Amino acid sequence: MEEITLSVVVREKKSSKLALSSLRAQRRLPGVIYGGDKPAVQVALSEKELTAARKRGGVNAILRLELGQETETVIVKALQRHPVTDRLVHADFQRISLTNKIEAKVPLRIVGEAPGVKTSGGILQYELRELSVRALPQSIPHAIDVDISRLEIGMRIVVKELAIPAGVEILDPADHWVVSVTTVKVVEEVTAAVPAEGEAAAVEPEVASTKGKKDEEGKLIKETAKPGATAPEKGKEGAKAEKGKEAAKPEKAQPAKK
Secondary structure, eight states: OOEEEEEEEEOOSSOOHHHHHHHHHTTEEEEEEEOTTSOOEEEEEEHHHHHHHHHHHOTTOEEEEEETTEEEEEEEEEEEEOTTTOOEEEEEEEEOOTTSOEEEEEEEEEESOOHHHHTTOOEEEESOSEEEEEEOGGGOOSOEEEEOTTOOTTOEEEGGGSOOOTTOEEOSOTTOEEEEEEOOOOOOOOOOOOOOTTOOOOOOOOOOOOTTOBOTTSOBOOOOOOTTOOOOOOOHHHHHHHHHHHHHSOOOOOOOOO
């Protein structure tokens, strides 16, 4: 793997928020170099140069950071990004030795087109996006290819089926799924039952209220009660009024006895 040289400057161990904001405004990225048997060093470097180096050498690119007369051989261990703008805000660099194996994450790269997706309407399901590996820094690949050109619906690829470069040890389980082709799930819609031809649909009859309406001759039409409706209960005053009416009715005169 190619080694890429970047120029960095040492900064104060504890930079204030104002100082960090000033750095980022100048497109300078704060970072830290740690690991090995040396103390950590706070640095700053060009955000643009670091981004270009990672595009050129991959996420596990070997970087040589020049700090004046001293040079540090590192890899990027972690990057922090702004949650809204997605801009880089901090970088962690780990010291490495080109003669000692290190652990790293290698991205997986899909190659080809699955017949189960192209002709049978299936979907490609990702189970892994990267592999954990152990190797010498210069043996770590930029990416590991996953050839899906043989996958039909119901088929999958597992870790042990991948083509791994020599000198690279895979740390993930050999039977771990990488990708698979599955069918698209169809959600059935529940629709209301439609009566067969010749069958009348059961429709609840509507009873219209005719309160206050008049017929063609101007006579008031009696109100028709709705099905299930009950007559309103009479209050106490209403009951007394009814009794009063009954008491006020004149009695029929009895015929005189002869």
